[in-house]
Amino acid sequence: MSNSAIAVSGLRKKYGDKVVLDGIDLEVGAGTVFSLLGPNGAGKTTTVNVLSTLTRADGGSVRVAGHDVATEAKAVRAAIGVTGQFAAVDELLTGQENLRLMVDLHGLSGRDGKRVVAELLDRFDLTAAAKKPAATYSGGMRRKLDLAMTLVGDPRIIFLDEPTTGLDPRSRRTMWSIVRDLVADGVTIFLTTQYLEEADQLADHIAVLDQGHVVAEGTPDELKRRIPGTHVRLRFAELAELDAAARILPDATRDDETLTLRVPGDGGTKSLRALLDRLAEYSLDAAEFSVHTPDLDDVFLALTGHATTATPDHTPEVSAK
Structure with missing residues (x-):
């Protein structure tokens, strides 16, 4: 049995005459953090959409959690969780009610459902705010609630699309800690991020996507050693x-x-x-x-020809959309 959580070979996708993905290969080890970086229009979002069964590929082979995304989409969906760039919480509901809604959608029984909700509220330090409307939550709390909702189904592979966009440095580091804890529990994380520091801190392996091609991949240190300086x-x-x-x-x-x-x-x-x-x-x-050694910002510029921009807290970033 392969230790790959995700295996992609020759993935192709185009919209009209525009080729978005031109035969890319990716392999994501189980229980690791894999980060996909690239400039605007590189094909990152399309890649995530294909891997999470939201978009059908035009060619190539894609297996997620050992299942073919084209022929075994239901099995893939049962094994994954997806957290988008913007927190998908219902602001009119309390944090507890948002989690309870996800529990009901997953068909958990009353006693098991209550246990899961309580455990997730505690794990994400949301117990004190559990009965408050999500509209009153800070950005960091909403992101934590959103990720907690993703974990209701106990996914073994989670797609995180820019999980810390808009968060202050302290909240960002809290999310990093949560991601590390998930990986320690054996969860595989597929991360797209606009913060290069985030990829440097979290990723075991990085692939740089540009104009539909994987132009480089390796550990953060391996990529940085490839750049003169x-x-x-x-x-x-x-x-x-x-x-x-x-x-x-x-x-x-x-x-x-x-x-x-x-x-x-x-x-x-x-x-x-x-x-x-x-x-x-x-x-x-x-x-x-x-x-x-050069940092990932230097790597990104050298590989794609696009410089990143600095956020207000001076963290280098590159758009992942």
Whole structure:
């Protein structure tokens, strides 16, 4: 039995003459967070719609939770949960009533239903606000309630479409904690997000989609290592040491004001060891050193040609719609 929660091969989809997905391949490991990134119009939403049985593909093979999305759509829907960009809660109902509605839709019995509602309210720290209308909830509370409603059916795979859009930094980090707890319980998360920091923090694996093609994939660190700009920063205690180090490291960029050298490299242990051995050969010791790598914003720009924009809290972002 494969350990893949989602397996996509040669997925194609077009609308009219426009090819949205041009034969993409994806594999999502069970119990992991997979993040799909890409600029506007890249095909992310179409991909999620196909995987969640909302849209039929034109070609390729797609299996979710071991089921073919085209021929076993009902089985796929029983295994997944979908949380959209905007909280799908009824603001006229209380938090408890919203959850009770989902319990009824899933056909849970009275006693089991009450237990599930109580457990979810407690898990998402919503018990105190359970009997208040959802209209009075903060944005973070609504997102938590929305995700709690998704969990009523105990899905093993959850599609999260921009789960923290519009949330303040504290609420965003609360949602990150919830996502990590879900994964620790064995749930698979398929995440689209406009916050590159979010993908960096949460994702075990990332795929970058551009113009209907997967242009790169890997762990966040693997993607960042592919982009030029990785370097070692060496700081020296005295100018004479900086001068000596600059002479033996001609490719380095020096900053006399901070007594530092910026030495290009791949950030790996082998190259770092060679650099430190080179300094030791000339009896030079750096007061401190650190390895700096490009962030996902740099990766995104290099791969797609589109820069991201900064949100008010200075978190880099890219639209996932």
